[in-house]
Amino acid sequence: MQDTKENILMVSLELFSQRGFSAVSIRDICKEVNIKESSIYYHFQNKRAILEELLQRFQSTANSMMNQLDSALNDMGCSPDTLSHDMIENCFFDRYLMDDFCNKVIRLLLIEQLDNKEAQEIYDLWLFAKPLAFQSKVFSMLMEIKMIKPADSGYMAEKYYAPIFLFAQRWLFCGPLTDARKRSFRAAIDRHLHKFFEEIMEEY
Amino acid sequence: MQDTKENILMVSLELFSQRGFSAVSIRDICKEVNIKESSIYYHFQNKRAILEELLQRFQSTANSMMNQLDSALNDMGCSPDTLSHDMIENCFFDRYLMDDFCNKVIRLLLIEQLDNKEAQEIYDLWLFAKPLAFQSKVFSMLMEIKMIKPADSGYMAEKYYAPIFLFAQRWLFCGPLTDARKRSFRAAIDRHLHKFFEEIMEEY
Amino acid sequence: MQDTKENILMVSLELFSQRGFSAVSIRDICKEVNIKESSIYYHFQNKRAILEELLQRFQSTANSMMNQLDSALNDMGCSPDTLSHDMIENCFFDRYLMDDFCNKVIRLLLIEQLDNKEAQEIYDLWLFAKPLAFQSKVFSMLMEIKMIKPADSGYMAEKYYAPIFLFAQRWLFCGPLTDARKRSFRAAIDRHLHKFFEEIMEEY
Amino acid sequence: MQDTKENILMVSLELFSQRGFSAVSIRDICKEVNIKESSIYYHFQNKRAILEELLQRFQSTANSMMNQLDSALNDMGCSPDTLSHDMIENCFFDRYLMDDFCNKVIRLLLIEQLDNKEAQEIYDLWLFAKPLAFQSKVFSMLMEIKMIKPADSGYMAEKYYAPIFLFAQRWLFCGPLTDARKRSFRAAIDRHLHKFFEEIMEEY
């Protein structure tokens, strides 16, 4: 079956996310997967192909997450009460930043982006451009349905997202992703979101 | 002279910051410095020693920068009008985030922290703990001298620093550190600071 | 059917004749034949068996060519006018030196003979011993029927065959066997044969 | 010293001439030279660089041999009796075809020329073009000084050189270059040259 290929991918991701692509050897991967080094070349053309497949998968995962967020947002536009923004956020937090697979790929991108054009683009897209664009759209919509008062939605998105990004960097993308760290992150986020929405809604 | 040693350090830092410590070979460094590979061992015990010295230097540089900020802050406490907060900020931006040496070390730390306990601590200290603590102190002081109204200074520090960190990550710590990127960063920062101080001072 | 086996043989010969036996991998062959690498072992016990079968086939092809030449020679002995020596030569040129299959095997032998006892014997037999012996016999016969004056038939064979061999090495056994090269070879041969027979027959 | 480099070259040539470049491994070479595999890369950038240096050396050796032949030929033009053609031939035979170094390189070229453009050119130049051109010049000169009667010098060169080439291929460029084989070659050559000059000079 394709069990072995899957194992290779998961082990590779684990190691890549810890040490970076180039610091992980085929030997390291195979030792963990429990196959001989030559066997890996039955499943992948070369070492880089493993990385490529991981990035591919990440992008489709992230895309589907983003699509789901988008449609949830549209639903909210029609019937503001059916879907809380809590649900929206949880999607981004639980199934993206804190999701085992995505979290590891993001760590990997953090390293690779410094020297790899492709990684750089993916990194910028999925850690800056997409989240900021989405959040900007959220605030525009909230303004439209008059839940918050009109303002620069791009700037609001930055104010909203920057602390999330900072907390993520500090708690989620360094060291092992333990439950304790997840809780620290969650706590910081909750505090931030609470105050943030308090502020933007206080006048209404 | 110690010219060669200095060259080795600077070339190493350049390469480490681009590809990460383990992806740079002694060969790569020596080729750039124009010495034979065996010669490097006259100046450093081994490859790791180069990294160590770079981190050492970074820490003392960062420390002196922070001390200067601190004393500037204390001066401001005594005579609020002598030193503008502009000066404080420029110190952190120009001589730290955008300084050639510090910028490269931070990029290096970004990679190394994922797998290296020591790097992790330095990274957390100098990119999160110290900046947030300092900023928190700034706001406490501003409250004391009644320039802003009393609030949670820690939370204010986060609101203040998070966008700076995000912009830095996006513009200063990926790809080559060009003047164009520096300007993009500066512009985003200025916009942020302007609005930020507008908001916290508006009531006064 | 045996279509696949035939394909394997022909592809192998093509590649062997270009790069030599040991420089061609099972992978190379299978890629060209469009089968998986394991499949080749259904048709041949191992890589060497492919070589062996090619040499086998070459020897029987060459043998039948030589037999045909021999019987043509005998016919000529009985009735000197029925078969021109042109026909004899064409047999050796068109169906041997310039024949696609034989030409490739000879190239292959050229390489293999340096390190392989068996190849060495086949090479010596079919590029030196047999052609020289046959030609010697031709001249003996021509002397017997008094078409040329008596002389050392072995030496004549050398004088006759050496330029053919040289031209073959220069035009037929290096680079791709194009029509242009074949024509260059043919032209050199015609010139040689014309002058050669002029000389040995001039006295008559 | 450069002893090791020289050893590497000589051992490589020996092995390349037996099995061909691609069939010889770095391991094979190092085992014979008695150094570790990594050490070879101190002396040569890679495996191909060894081949390249051998071809380089061969070409300068062959060139100097050819220059010597040329000047000997010119001397003969001035004073026909000072230098016999024996001396000329011995130069080509003893210091080229039967010389240990050149003989091995020619064997190597025999293999490499099938797949390697550069080798092909060297092979054609030094086994066909140069010898034929030189011999053609010899006969032209002999005609000029009226030692032989006027004729097509190019055709004479072919008649002269073709048997030499054939004997060389048969005795000098296959199997080990033993003294016995050298004698077989020498004998065949002497017989050929004797008869050849008898024929071209008989009328005078």
Next chain:
DNA sequence: GATGAATGAGTGTTCATTCAT
């Protein structure tokens, strides 16, 4: 007939390091 999956041995090459000079 053919293939998916695996493997031990071997490929050329790079690595950080040593040490005598």
Next chain:
DNA sequence: TATGAATGAACACTCATTCAT
């Protein structure tokens, strides 16, 4: 201070081959 020469260990990758299906 610097280097020429070497090395053991590791590197990504290819090889011919096996075997169950």
